Amino acid sequence: MAYPSDLTDEQWALLKPVLNAPGKRGRKHGDDLRLVVDAMLYIAQTGCQWRYLPESFGPWTRVWSQFRRWSRNGTWARALTVLHTAARKAEGxxxxxxxMVVIDTHLARGGSNGGATFHDRGGPFGRTKGAKRVVAVDVTGLPVTGLVVPASMHENETTRVVLDHLARQGVTERLELVLVDRGVSARAADKLGRRHSVEVRRVGWDDKQPVFRPIRHAWRVEVAHGRLGRSRRLAKSFENTTASATGWLQVVCIATTLRHIASARTRALVLAAAS
Structure with missing residues (x-):
């Protein structure tokens, strides 16, 4: 049975080289991995629990173990980097x-039940117990990366973590400008700029107006957070570890990027036919 969240042949062709990369041990999987990825995308979109996964996807324990493995070894982050490159190409x-990238955080309320958890208090006056989702987008508004950290982590530290992550992914080679909000201190912005040889610019309005006024380019990350939040798995922070929470955020970023690539290619075909 096919679901709207299932991968198309073109989308799987983009993901397969990353997810099926040979490791130090174990056999390479074939297209059977595609069903596992479809199951993860189904959970991300619908928000269902592992044990409620439809039987058509196979044993939920297999999907869970593969998700856990990819979340821990950085596979999702590498896949998102590859797809982001493809999305930029599709956009011309x-x-x-x-x-240039824009970095901002979104506080998600914790929804985990018992057990060891990284959820703590953060947000305004430290009243919200949950986790911070940190997303960096480029000028197209597509996520370059996404990470999840404890809610109590200061904006200075979250920005450092994201920039270090982008550097490890090889995304900072051309990077010249990083936009952050004024939760990041001027001193920290200057220090991070020197560390990564970029300009870290704090943006925001000085006056407190009750009317929303978008800030040039910075509004793109707010839109990205809104789009990612449409996936039911991200309705709250249901996970008990940062690795698992980051894995789901990156899965949703991947799904968003795949849809954008498909739309961009469709537009290109329509324009080519019209001309």
């Missing part, structure tokens, strides 16, 4: 990596 961008 000349360079594979961005020269």
């Amino acid at each position: 961008r000349a360079e594979a990596t961005p020269s």
Whole structure:
């Protein structure tokens, strides 16, 4: 049975080289991994619990173990980097990596039940118990990366964590400008800028107006958070570890990027036919 969240042949062709990369041990999997990825995308979109996964996807324990493995070894992050490059190409961008990114956080309320958890208090006055989702987007509004950290982590530290992660992913080669909100201190912005040889610019309005006014380019990350939040698995932070929470955030980022690539290619075909 097919679901709307299932991968198309073109989408699987983009993901397969990353997810099926040979390791130090174990056999390479074939297209059977596609069903496992479809199951993860189904959970991400619908928000169902592992044990409620439809039988058509096979044993839920197999899907769970593969998700856990990819979340821990950085596979999702590498897949998102590859897809982001493909998305920029589909948009007609000349360079594979961005020269500007916007970083912002979103506080998700904790919804885990018992057990060891990284959820703690954060947000305004420290009243919200949950986790912070940190997303970096480029000028197209597509997520370059996404990470989850404890809610109590300061904006200075979350920005450092994201920039270090982007550097490890090889995304900072062309990076010149990083936009952050004023939760990041001027001193921290200057220090991070020197560390990564980029300009870290704090943006925001000085006056407290009750009317929403978008900030040039910075509004794109707010839109990204809104789009990611449409996936039911991200309705709350249901996970008990940062690795699992980050894995689901990156899965949703991947799904969003795949849909954008499909839309961009469709637009290109329509324009080509019209001309």
